[in-house]
Amino acid sequence: MPKGIWGWLLFGLMVVVGFGQTSTPEETGALQKFIALLEPCLEITVVISYKACTFPAGKYCLFYTNDPTVPPEPGSYHAFGWYSEEVGCGGLYVIVRGRYYNRCDPAKFTPGPDPWAVLPCEGWGLVIPEAFKKIGFWLNNPYAPTGAHPYTGGHYFTCTARNWDGRQHAYIYEAAYKWKETCEALGTVPIKCKRDCCTPPPKGMMYLIFWEDWCEGGDWDWNDLMVALIPCEKLSP
Numbered sequence: 001m002p003k004g005i006w007g008w009l010l011f012g013l014m015v016v017v018g019f020g021q022t023s024t025p026e027e028t029g030a031l032q033k034f035i036a037l038l039e040p041c042l043e044i045t046v047v048i049s050y051k052a053c054t055f056p057a058g059k060y061c062l063f064y065t066n067d068p069t070v071p072p073e074p075g076s077y078h079a080f081g082w083y084s085e086e087v088g089c090g091g092l093y094v095i096v097r098g099r100y101y102n103r104c105d106p107a108k109f110t111p112g113p114d115p116w117a118v119l120p121c122e123g124w125g126l127v128i129p130e131a132f133k134k135i136g137f138w139l140n141n142p143y144a145p146t147g148a149h150p151y152t153g154g155h156y157f158t159c160t161a162r163n164w165d166g167r168q169h170a171y172i173y174e175a176a177y178k179w180k181e182t183c184e185a186l187g188t189v190p191i192k193c194k195r196d197c198c199t200p201p202p203k204g205m206m207y208l209i210f211w212e213d214w215c216e217g218g219d220w221d222w223n224d225l226m227v228a229l230i231p232c233e234k235l236s237p
Helices: 030-038
Strands: 013-016 042-049 059-066 079-084 093-096 124-127 134-141 154-157 170-179 203-211 225-231
Touching: 030 042, 030 059, 030 203, 030 225, 042 203
Parallel strands: 013 042
Antiparallel strands: 042 170, 059 124, 059 225, 079 093, 079 134, 134 154, 170 203, 203 225
16 A cells, blocks of 8 residues: 555545554545445545644534444444634533433443434534634543443543543544535435535535544544534525
8 A cells, every 4th residue: 555645545535644643544444434424425535634623613514423333322322522722611512412321320321312323315514603713523432430441431632632641532634525415325216415504515625533532542443433524605494
């Protein structure tokens, strides 16, 4: 597999690999798997490493999935959300509600009320007021709070400096896309690519975020939660 700043060509996808990484989502296969899950509504061509850890506040179309290789619970395993890097004192805003535990019996949990995955043909809209300026995202992996496995979970941010273990837990790309109005997941049946409260442009640049959810890094497979964000021009009627 060719190395270097231009990375390698696979399935028509050109990937620019950043330096200094021992593993990346394209090396573990997480990037290719996630793109395949998005393909029914998105044609993704060029992917490049995103060097910043924050994003502009605004309107987004959102897709996500928890680890697609694990049999899903009824709801999301992880909690996922955003915060402002410039305004206020770091209030955490929830997008995906994950599993939570019984306050009287830490060994018992309730699956998250939000889905394990939101993928084409369906999508979510996300509105972050522009007054928050630059925002980051966070992930919470709440293993049972019994004290038996204190290093197999954690709360992490796209900005590495905020992580307790000082390690990078989010790998981010920008990707060029074209939006498909008709979803290709259901054969010949013409189903529109749906999204609530957000109208993505027909083509442009989007963000792909891959998370590692263990303290000190775990297996570095980058597929624990995978998120796609498309900046939107306007809200849907």
